[in-house]
Amino acid sequence: MSARAETDEIPLARPVLGDEEEAAVLEVLRSGQLSLGPRVPAFEAAFAARLGAKHASAVSSGTAGLHLALRAVGVSDGDEVVTSPFSFVASANVCVFERARPVFADIDPVTLNLDPDAAAAAVTDRTTALLPVHIFGYPADIPAFERLGLPIVEDACEALGAVHADGVAVGARGHPAVFGFYANKQLTTGEGGMLTTADPAIKERVDSERNQGRAPDMGWLDHDRLGFNYRLTDVASAIGLAQLERLDGLLADRARVAARYGEALAGIEGLGLPCPDSGGDVRGWFVYVVRIPHGHDRDDVVRALREHGVASKPYLPAIHLMTYYRETFGHREGEFPVCEDVAARSLALPFFPGMTDGQVERVATALARVLAQTP
Numbered sequence: 374m375s376a377r378a379e380t381d382e383i384p385l386a387r388p389v390l391g392d393e394e395e396a397a398v399l400e401v402l403r404s405g406q407l408s409l410g411p412r413v414p415a416f417e418a419a420f421a422a423r424l425g426a427k428h429a430s431a432v433s434s435g436t437a438g439l440h441l442a443l444r445a446v447g448v449s450d451g452d453e454v455v456t457s458p459f460s461f462v463a464s465a466n467v468c469v470f471e472r473a474r475p476v477f478a479d480i481d482p483v484t485l486n487l488d489p490d491a492a493a494a495a496v497t498d499r500t501t502a503l504l505p506v507h508i509f510g511y512p513a514d515i516p517a518f519e520r521l522g523l524p525i526v527e528d529a530c531e532a533l534g535a536v537h538a539d540g541v542a543v544g545a546r547g548h549p550a551v552f553g554f555y556a557n558k559q560l561t562t563g564e565g566g567m568l569t570t571a572d573p574a575i576k577e578r579v580d581s582e583r584n585q586g587r588a589p590d591m592g593w594l595d596h597d598r599l600g601f602n603y604r605l606t607d608v609a610s611a612i613g614l615a616q617l618e619r620l621d622g623l624l625a626d627r628a629r630v631a632a633r634y635g636e637a638l639a640g641i642e643g644l645g646l647p648c649p650d651s652g653g654d655v656r657g658w659f660v661y662v663v664r665i666p667h668g669h670d671r672d673d674v675v676r677a678l679r680e681h682g683v684a685s686k687p688y689l690p691a692i693h694l695m696t697y698y699r700e701t702f703g704h705r706e707g708e709f710p711v712c713e714d715v716a717a718r719s720l721a722l723p724f725f726p727g728m729t730d731g732q733v734e735r736v737a738t739a740l741a742r743v744l745a746q747t748p
């Protein structure tokens with residue numbers, strides 16, 4: 374490793390893009406068909422096949438896909454959607470887009486996913502859907518949510534590569550499930566997303582609504598339903614196809630880095646590590662988030678790590694305590710104690726496929742020193 378690399382800040386994330394992505398993009402540019410072209414259905418078909426899902430619809434972002442999925446299962450004005458407060462804000466926002474209320478329930482302290490018992494207790498006669506999130510790529514207990522007998526939309530934005538205990542890939546159980554392709558994700562198209570479903574009627578509706586409500590024959594004159602522009606471009610789809618080709622390697626590299634972290638951080642007293650795979654569930658590694666021991670000021674830890682050349686960030690804040698959610702829905706501290714404790718202590722460390730063992734060591738050494746020095 375060069376002297377410069379020893380002192381460069383280790384970033385939080387770094388996508389792996391190579392000659393294949395470059396060639397794929399050039400091919401699209403030379404074809405002149407930048408959108409509504411053949412790469413979109415090709416990417417959808419390859420993605421569905423990879424997961425073992427029946428249908429897939431490419432969309433412009435994970436948020437767009439979640440929005441269309443909620444509409445597709447019938448969520449509308451005045452409905453309630455039971456979901457996790459420990460997620461990226463988009464999974465709650467999409468409920469509000471449809472003037473539905475996101476009803477939060479607390480999370481499981483081990484997996485950090487929505488707790489099925491807490492979710493069941495939050496169901497009312499206005500609940501029209503459940504929106505579990507596979508947080509940090511760990512499979513949510515979808516079979517337990519299925520027993521509640523309500524439509525399910527799965528937020529799988531962080532969970533490409535995750536597999537349920539019964540061997541079914543996350544996103545292939547048949548409920549609409551949505552993946553995100555932002556630059557830090559397992560597979561990236563810069564911005565983008567994919568909705569999978571077993572229901573051809575949902576596929577048809579999503580394909581139309583992402584495209585301004587146009588009919589499948591692309592007739593311009595009659596838009597028979599309200600739609601959006603949530604399309605993914607051919608340029609992005611071409612990048613996605615190239616990324617899909619290398620996905621096994623990307624996932625294996627992430628799992629390797631996570632295993633290395635597990636060893637390097639094991640000796641730090643009181644540090645909470647991501648839960649290991651359990652009962653046959655397999656995580657699709659997305660981020661490496663630790664929980665710092667109680668009694669430390671996390672902002673001080675972030676600052677001190679930066680001085681050691683290590684990027685880190687609080688991840689994730691509790692959604693119900695964000696200003697918009699406090700002001701709109703009257704949330705306050707103490708409602709979801711597990712989520713609030715985890716959110717107050719969680720810290721994302723640098724994590725990307727090309728991370729070297731040396732970089733993992735540097736992060737672990739820096740974190741151990743910083744925790745020893747910042748009470």
Ligand SMILES: Cc1ncc(COP(=O)(O)O)c(C=O)c1O
Pocket residue numbers: 434435436437460461463464506528530531553554555564565566
């Ligand atoms: C859990 C979760 N839900 C939803 C989203 C939204 O995805 P996007 O940023 O592609 O709109 C993200 C993305 O970061 C996410 O992590």
